[in-house]
Amino acid sequence: MGFLLPLLAALFSLSLAGPLLGARAEEGVTVTLTSASAGDPGPGLPRIVGARDPGRPLVVLDPGHGGRDPGAISPYGGRREKDVTLAVAAAIRDELAASGKVRVAMTREDDRYLVLRERYEIARRMGAALFISIHADAAPQNDGARGATIYTLSEVASDREAAQLAEQQNGSDRLAGAPVGAGAGVNRILIDLAQRESMDVSAGFAALLKREGAPYFPFRPDYHRFASLVVLKAPDVPSILFETGYLTNPADLGYIDSPAGRRQIAMGMRSAIETHFARRRLNLAGAR
């Protein structure tokens, strides 16, 4: 199944249009490459840092919230989620860039508002191989709650809390009056196939992030949850939403909101991301 996702992604790009650079034959089917495959981000897209080789996979980091949407507010010092997520994403970007094995971009590098669909559309248009939306949790009624959680896409929420998160996050688009989950007018079967493979890859990455991240920062016991989050709905880009920890827990806030703590998060994330792509390369080589 390893070849299916890139193939479908290419077909999907073709059907959604975009600047066409040329066509080539692959697996007996003619596919068309969009500008996203060439390494140049194109007008209006964020800058890419890290590996210079355009053949290296691109990771798009998405700092949650921003602009008029502050996200959760910490009861300790009033830190806003939108500022915390931006700082955490920047730390991960810098760690990945210094290592130089992947290319990396951020959906926002300043305090601006983006609707959820815009966030994953940036990843799609850039030809991202992995999309990571970064958030920080809040449990105002339970300041003992702590640790990181990873969400991946499912139409059925894994529990009540996951369902509430989806409702709350998806609702942030109402600030801009954007339609939630508007359907693309392309072949539903192709999208469903691509989405299914993306969901499998995303779940695999979630398990890897727990394994590689656990030496660096704490996770909740039920660290992998499922929810129907709009920001995870790019059909052709494996996507996770990473809740770094709780703004309502003093210990979590201590590391999420300190340079040393953010570096720990970044090191765990880098290890997971680089292992993920090393595995994907092996799988693809094995499939030939």
Ligand SMILES: [Zn+2]
């Ligand atoms: Zn959030």
